[in-house]
Amino acid sequence: MGASSSTDNKESSEKREIESLAASTGALPLLQRSFSKLADSQTNTVSFESFKKSFSLSYNTITSEGEDQKVPDSFPKLLEHLGSSLVDLFFIPEKEGLSWVEFAKGYVKCCRRMSASMSFNTLLRVYYVTAKNAGFSPKLEFESDETDCKINGSISSIELLMFLWMCWTMSWDGRTTKAAETKSCLFLPDISHLILSAVVYCSESGNSFDVWDSDVYGLEVELPIGKFLTWALTTVPSLTECLSQLCNSRLQNVTSVEDGSGPSKSTAVDDSASKNCENTLLTCGRAWAISLTCKSSINEEILRSCFPCNGDETSENLLYRSYHHGKGMNRLWSNVEGYHAPILVIVSASCEVEHEGTSSERKWVIGAMLQQGFENRDTFYGSSGTLFSISPVFHAFSSSGKEKNFTYSHLHPSGRVYDAHPKPVGIGFxxxxxxERIFMDEDFSKITIRHHAVDKSYQPGPLFPNQGYLPVEALVLDIEAWGLGGNAAREVQETYQKREELFTNQRRKIDLKTFTNWEDSPEKMMMDMMGNPNAPRKEER
Structure with missing residues (x-):
């Protein structure tokens, strides 16, 4: 009896510990519901094979964002083994199947809170096991089975492409429910800017690497895994969240299928990804890259900008686009005034760029994120912000903590008052x-980019390749401003705009009663005096 009691106490203690860890992830209720749906009533265990099937990823067609983007033939095969490999890696069944303790323990192994480096180790291990099961030979070596073990070897540029697309697919599956049942289309974004970012950072010849004319999907470059992890930790720190997104969506899908609840999969979501991004600067790939630098609610709002629920709707997050609204500070202001929430500004420009002694016209895209919207000031303002080099190479430059000259936006003063030292009119960062490190004139015709040495508010780094030390003036092609404050911020702005419109209409109204007797009006007296001030006037007695 003593031995039996000791065993029961040990199992009970283990159960409490695992449930406590699962509760710390916020997914304990979901785990309990999904286990009760999947478990056999007699054995109280989950069939391991059926559990694997619930994680299978299968798509009828795979479409991509870029016209020149080539999907490797090996990528669909990788996806076929992703779900089963993930289950095999984290969930250890008993003879009858998965018990509640092993079920919860497997989830905790996969999705528990851990350091960023451990999270990337876990994600890379998922890719390694999946690639091995798919018949590939990744050049990665894990020194042990521990989560924080050292990783040796390298990852090629084509493997990096598939690794990032695997992470995208996990997040995509979490945003599009019931993907396994409907076998719908998988949409892959253009991530050439992320590939080039990693290649430039990791390769020894990164400084001389020509990013302008490179065929990203045909590169044959080996990236040392140590340098790659450093790049990932600094450039895309939120990438590891895709693992928990996949697990949560699949477990949620189990409960929805059983009770008949939950939204059905709509192909409009898939179609909208390409429809809404084909003509905007903020494409799906660029939005995803920017979202991977954020760890807040802004992350979700950025992705919503490219994945609205209805593909026929114009995204409400797009506040301003020069292509539609026209260029200039006044046009921008009429669309962003009153929006007191984070705003993402995207600018496309072109200029002469020199590389290895030759000069040619190049197009590039940069961005800036404001945390509190635009304000009409003649000084810098803001509590924080981020600059982005978006295309052709992606990189984020967050606050340095040294100065707070984050944003400058100044309109012409309303009154025509002489100013001996007028402040520049335009937008700066x-x-x-x-x-300024970035400055656009009031007409939005040109943008000036200066070396990071003049700026102590944002982290250093070039905003486009081969930027150089001298100021660069470029021709502005297009500008977009995306609101990231959600519906609440948009409602506040609409209320503000309606109030301003009401005040404007009131100022335009004319009181006709003042013109009932023109002879007695002061306006007529003034006009008469201006006409002939020396004319004799009869004094009324």
Whole structure:
């Protein structure tokens, strides 16, 4: 009896510990519901094979964002083994199947809170096991089965492409429910800017690497895994969240299928991804890259900008686009005034760029994120912000903590008052007045980019390849402003705009009663005096 009691106490203690860890992830209720749906009533265990099937990823067609983007033939095969490999890696069944303790323990192994480096180790292990099961030979070596073990070897550029697309697919599956049942279309974004970012950072010849004319999907470059992890930790720290997104969506899908609840999969979501991004600067791939740098609610709002529920709707997050609204500060202001929430500004420009002694016209895309919207000031303002080099190479430059010259946006003063030292009219980010790191004039015709040495508000780094040390003036092609404050911020802005419109209409109204007797009006007296002030006037007695 003593031995039996000791065993029961040990199992009970293990159960409490696992449930406590699962509760810390916030998924304990979901785990309990899904286990009760999957478990056999007699054995109180989950069939391991049926559990694997619930994680299978299968798509009828795979479409991509870029016209020149080539999907490797090996990628669909990788996806076929992803679900089963993930289950085999984290969930250890008993003879009858998965018990509640093993079920919860497997989830905790996969989705528990851990350091960023351990999270990337876990994600890379998922890719390694999946690639091995798919018949590939990744050049990665794990020194042990521990989560925080050292990883040796390298990852090729084509493997990096499949690794990132695997992470995208996990997140995509979490955003499009019931994907396994409907076998719908998988949409893959253009991530060439992320590939080039990793290649430039990791390769020894990164400084001389020509990013302008490179065929990203045909590169044959080996990236040392140590440098790659450093790049990932600094550039895309939120990438590891895709693992928990996949697990949560699949477990949620189990409960929805059983009780008949939950939304059905709509192909409009798939179609909208390409429809809404084909003509905007904020494409799916660029939005995803920017979202991977954020760890807040802004992350979701950025992705919503490219994945609205209805493909026929114009995204409400797009506040301003010069292509539709026209260029200039006044056009921008009429669309962003009153929006007191984070705003993402995307700018496309072109200029002469020199590389290895030759000069040619190049197009590039940069961005800036404001945390509190635009304000009409003649000084810098803001509590924080982020600059982005988006295309052709992606990189984020967050706050440095040294200065707070984050944003400058100044309109022409309403009154025509002489100013001996007028402040520049336009939009700027970083640096100081007259020496901004980024500055656009009031007409949005040109943009000036200066070296990061003039700026102590944002982290250093070039905003486009081969930027150089001298200021660069470029021709502005298009500008977009995306609101990231959700429906609440948009409702506040609409209320503000309606109030301003009401005040404007009231100022335009004319009181006709003042013109009932023109002879007695002061306006007529003034006009008469201006006409002939010396004319004799009869004094009324």
């Amino acid at each position: 970083g640096g100081t007045l007259g020496n």
